[in-house]
Amino acid sequence: MLRPASAAGLGLVTLWLSLVVLIPLAAVVVTGAQGGWTAFVDAVTSPVALSALTLSAGLSLAVAVVNGVVGTTVAWVLVRDPFRGSRLLDHVIDVPFALPTIVTGVVMIALYGPASPVGVDLVGTRVGLFVTLLFVTLPFTVRTVQPVLEALDRDAEQAAASLGASGPTVFRRVVLPVILPAIASGASLAFARALGEYGSLVLISSNIPKQTQVASALIYGKLEDATNPVTSTQQAASLAIVLLAVSVLVLVAVELLQRKGRAAMAEPTVTAPAGERRTGRRVVRTLVVAYVGVLVVLPLGVLVWRTFKPGLDAFVTAVTDPLAVHAFRMTAEVALISVALTTVLGTVAAFLITRSGLPGMRVLDTLLGLPVSVSPIVVGLALILVYGSTGWFGPTLESLGIQVILSVPGMVLATMFVSMPLVTRAVAPVLVARGTDQEQAAESLGASAPVRFWRITLPGIRTALVTGVVLALARSIGEYGAVLVVSGNIQGQTETATLRVDTLYQTLLQPDAAYAVTFVLVAVAILTIVATSLLRRSQGGTR
Amino acid sequence: MSIQVRGLTKRFGSFVALDDVDVTVRSGTLTALLGPSGGGKTTLLRVVAGLEQADAGTVVIDDKDATRVPARRRDVGFVFQHYAPFGHLSVARNVAFGLEIRKRPKAETAARVDELLRLVHLEAFADRLPSELSGGQRQRMALARALAVEPKVLLLDEPFGALDATVRKELRQWLRRLHDEVHVTTVFVTHDQAEALEVADEIVVVNGGRVEQVGTPDEVYDRPVNEFVMRFLGPTTSLAGALVRPHDVEVLAAAAPGAVEAEVGSLRRVGFEARLVAHVPGSGDVDVLGSRSDPALRDLRPGDRVWLRAVGPVVEAAPSAPSVDASDDVAPGDPVGVAASSGAPVRGGVPA
Numbered sequence: 101m102l103r104p105a106s107a108a109g110l111g112l113v114t115l116w117l118s119l120v121v122l123i124p125l126a127a128v129v130v131t132g133a134q135g136g137w138t139a140f141v142d143a144v145t146s147p148v149a150l151s152a153l154t155l156s157a158g159l160s161l162a163v164a165v166v167n168g169v170v171g172t173t174v175a176w177v178l179v180r181d182p183f184r185g186s187r188l189l190d191h192v193i194d195v196p197f198a199l200p201t202i203v204t205g206v207v208m209i210a211l212y213g214p215a216s217p218v219g220v221d222l223v224g225t226r227v228g229l230f231v232t233l234l235f236v237t238l239p240f241t242v243r244t245v246q247p248v249l250e251a252l253d254r255d256a257e258q259a260a261a262s263l264g265a266s267g268p269t270v271f272r273r274v275v276l277p278v279i280l281p282a283i284a285s286g287a288s289l290a291f292a293r294a295l296g297e298y299g300s301l302v303l304i305s306s307n308i309p310k311q312t313q314v315a316s317a318l319i320y321g322k323l324e325d326a327t328n329p330v331t332s333t334q335q336a337a338s339l340a341i342v343l344l345a346v347s348v349l350v351l352v353a354v355e356l357l358q359r360k361g362r363a364a365m366a367e368p369t370v371t372a373p374a375g376e377r378r379t380g381r382r383v384v385r386t387l388v389v390a391y392v393g394v395l396v397v398l399p400l401g402v403l404v405w406r407t408f409k410p411g412l413d414a415f416v417t418a419v420t421d422p423l424a425v426h427a428f429r430m431t432a433e434v435a436l437i438s439v440a441l442t443t444v445l446g447t448v449a450a451f452l453i454t455r456s457g458l459p460g461m462r463v464l465d466t467l468l469g470l471p472v473s474v475s476p477i478v479v480g481l482a483l484i485l486v487y488g489s490t491g492w493f494g495p496t497l498e499s500l501g502i503q504v505i506l507s508v509p510g511m512v513l514a515t516m517f518v519s520m521p522l523v524t525r526a527v528a529p530v531l532v533a534r535g536t537d538q539e540q541a542a543e544s545l546g547a548s549a550p551v552r553f554w555r556i557t558l559p560g561i562r563t564a565l566v567t568g569v570v571l572a573l574a575r576s577i578g579e580y581g582a583v584l585v586v587s588g589n590i591q592g593q594t595e596t597a598t599l600r601v602d603t604l605y606q607t608l609l610q611p612d613a614a615y616a617v618t619f620v621l622v623a624v625a626i627l628t629i630v631a632t633s634l635l636r637r638s639q640g641g642t643r
Numbered sequence: 644m645s646i647q648v649r650g651l652t653k654r655f656g657s658f659v660a661l662d663d664v665d666v667t668v669r670s671g672t673l674t675a676l677l678g679p680s681g682g683g684k685t686t687l688l689r690v691v692a693g694l695e696q697a698d699a700g701t702v703v704i705d706d707k708d709a710t711r712v713p714a715r716r717r718d719v720g721f722v723f724q725h726y727a728p729f730g731h732l733s734v735a736r737n738v739a740f741g742l743e744i745r746k747r748p749k750a751e752t753a754a755r756v757d758e759l760l761r762l763v764h765l766e767a768f769a770d771r772l773p774s775e776l777s778g779g780q781r782q783r784m785a786l787a788r789a790l791a792v793e794p795k796v797l798l799l800d801e802p803f804g805a806l807d808a809t810v811r812k813e814l815r816q817w818l819r820r821l822h823d824e825v826h827v828t829t830v831f832v833t834h835d836q837a838e839a840l841e842v843a844d845e846i847v848v849v850n851g852g853r854v855e856q857v858g859t860p861d862e863v864y865d866r867p868v869n870e871f872v873m874r875f876l877g878p879t880t881s882l883a884g885a886l887v888r889p890h891d892v893e894v895l896a897a898a899a900p901g902a903v904e905a906e907v908g909s910l911r912r913v914g915f916e917a918r919l920v921a922h923v924p925g926s927g928d929v930d931v932l933g934s935r936s937d938p939a940l941r942d943l944r945p946g947d948r949v950w951l952r953a954v955g956p957v958v959e960a961a962p963s964a965p966s967v968d969a970s971d972d973v974a975p976g977d978p979v980g981v982a983a984s985s986g987a988p989v990r991g992g993v994p995a
Contacts, residue, residue: 537723537725537727538727538728538729538730540694540714540721540723540727541721541723541727541729541785541788542729542740542744543694543713543714543715544692544693544694544714544715544717544719544720544721544789545715545740545741545744545788545789545792546715546716546741546744546745546792547715547740547744548715551744555740556729559729559731559732560730560731562731
């Protein structure tokens with residue numbers, strides 16, 4: 101039986117998904133296929149395109165493998181070898197997720213750019229791309245393996261040891277089979293992310309065709325190409341289809357892997373206290389700390405140093421520059437509108453997925469994973485194809501006086517595409533874990549449906565909801581690629597803070613000012629990590 | 644405030660949780676729904692509370708048809724198996740919840756909460772969060788919360804199921820005393836026969852979605868209507884083709900009317916009990932339970948000859964002979980063999 105609340109929610113979420121995700125992605129496929137099969141093949145197999153696609157795929161594969169191994173090791177150290185400072189390490193792992201992509205680009209440039217304090221200039225090299233992608237994708241495997249390791253039954257390992265298995269054998273035959281699906285899904289997500297990455301690479305790559313131009317940069321280049329807009333847009337869409345197809349494949353693979361992982365996982369038991377300390381552990385721990393330190397902390401430190409090298413006055417001047425202030429305002433405006441909408445829609449989606457019992461909710465859940473693995477440039481392209489002045493709905497909307505692309509509505513749509521899953525994914529597990537006992541108890545005590553929601557459900561999910569909102573806010577503030585494409589980056593108009601960083605560094609050649617704005621965005625990201633960490637702790641306290 | 648349930652049927656997919664169930668709970672009684680897990684007793688309780696909708700049948704509470712009344716208007720107090728505490732509210736606010744919903748004056752609510760917290764001995768814990776209570780305390784809080792709104796009936800789902808053995812025993816005696824004080828019509832679900840026998844005024848034995856027997860603890864214990872009830876209410880042994888309780892087997896030193904000859908297999912003492920296993924030629928072992936001081940058991944040695952006689956309720960055990968399917972080639976007038984299966988006629992016991 102479909103209750104009115106479920107029906108309304110389903111309508112709302114389906115409408116949103118259609119307008120922001122499904123129709124735009126369909127537009128990409130249709131546009132890419134418009135020129136026919138030959139045009140499609142030509143577009144994706146031209147020497148430049150082939151080089152960009154193979155570069156992206158090769159880099160992503162390498163990054164996925166390295167992060168699969170390193171991420172598992174990091175997760176192992178965090179779960180099994182807690183030491184003084186491991187909580188800090190845990191939070192540092194979140195930094196690449198929290199940093200806006202263009203900010204990551206600037207952070208990497210600070211260390212590995214032409215003015216590198218360690219004398220390593222990786223600009224315009226594939227090594228530079230590789231290191232940056234390692235940075236960006238570091239959290240993926242750690243975050244998929246960590247919870248599985250935490251829930252892993254230590255008794256089985258002890259049983260294996262008592263049966264005569266050595267440490268490495270226990271790992272290979274008892275632990276690895278259980279965590280393998282998690283490793284694979286983390287590595288797959290890292291692969292998908294790396295494949296579509298744009299913002300963090302744009303500065304360090306120098307975008308040299310056939311050398312360091314990655315797939316999403318090529319797509320963006322085609323979009324900006326004004327000489328033959330129809331053909332180049334079609335070519336951009338063709339390339340986007342390839343990336344999209346891989347994203348969807350990865351998404352399905354991850355979904356299947358996670359289902360398999362859940363089946364293989366034993367009932368979680370009380371974790372035994374940390375095992376004996378051995379020198380082997382100490383070595384692994386040191387290596388992990390050194391890796392994360394060099395990859396994440398060092399460039400951040402260099403950024404801070406670089407920001408304040410010209411002096412505090414220069415910093416203040418840079419961030420109070422009228423155009424910078426306008427960019428910050430623009431970011432705040434877009435982020436607040438997106439987050440307000442995202443909060444409502446994301447919560448409704450979480451309820452639908454966990455409580456409605458309607459068919460197709462698995463598909464909805466999987467679809468919400470799309471933004472993680474779809475390139476932001478593809479998102480932007482997709483929105484332009486629907487809402488642009490020559491797009492599907494654009495002309496109609498413009499005749500009604502609604503300008504979507506090159507304006508705030510389009511930027512809000514792009515931002516919501518990437519931020520909504522964060523709210524849903526934060527709220528849904530709590531709804532599952534809570535069950536409906538409390539709501540039923542309230543019902544039997546006479547509470548009506550709205551009263552049950554406001555007085556029982558909402559307080560119960562409040563912490564998770566706030567966590568999701570904080571994450572969505574950070575993501576909204578930091579969105580770069582998709583907003584770059586739909587906003588047109590018009591200085592003093594649609595320029596947000598992340599776009600301002602790009603303009604300052606690449607167009608205006610004012611690196612000092614770029615570092616200043618970057619520093620503000622880094623500070624916001626770190627505040628987000630601190631806030632979510634505190635929230636998570638308070639959630640633990642009231643349970 | 645009585646409860647009448649008529650013709651209640653509830654299916655979950657192909658699983659029949661309740662199959663045409665009729666139950667009457669008299670006003671002011673403490674009734675146990677007793678049965679194995681998966682037998683439908685929790686479903687029955689949830690249908691009475693309105694938390695589950697039956698596919699067919701009616702629920703009458705306090706002489707009013709409540710079948711279509713939503714849970715929140717049934718005036719039913721429900722205590723969930725895991726108590727469903729409102730984790731974000733203090734103990735006092737949990738108890739006050741139903742009164743706040745009913746917009747009772749603040750002073751009245753506060754007074755009622757105090758009274759209930761005293762009743763369940765939680766007055767010192769009013770400002771704690773549920774997560775800071777022990778299992779037994781949470782259970783009592785849940786009870787107080789359900790009682791606060793002065794429900795017409797109180798329903799408890801496995802109220803002691805999640806507690807450890809000692810607390811269980813304490814709480815069930817306490818529930819009995821509480822009921823004697825409050826007198827609200829109470830139904831609780833349990834799979835523990837000792838709990839039902841000790842606490843309840845009336846026991847409804849539920850199995851496979853059906854009511855097997857209704858009666859006082861003495862009635863269901865002393866006069867089980869069938870093999871299921873007999874077996875469910877305690878250990879049984881088989882003597883001369885019938886089920887009998889091991890402590891209802893009399894051990895005689897000489898032949899007597901109705902007694903069966905047997906040979907002593909083993910005799911063990913466990914605490915104050917004496918457990919005898921005797922072999923009846925051609926029929927198998929019989930368990931006998933007596934007291935350590937019983938002179939009939941005291942000096943027995945393995946191999947001794949004894950005579951066994953049932954002195955308590957006896958239920959015909961279902962024979963394992965193959966039955967004739969009605970669809971087989973049986974014509975009117977054909978001679979057929981008839982055997983009792985479960986739900987068989989009773990010898991020695993008087994149906995309630």
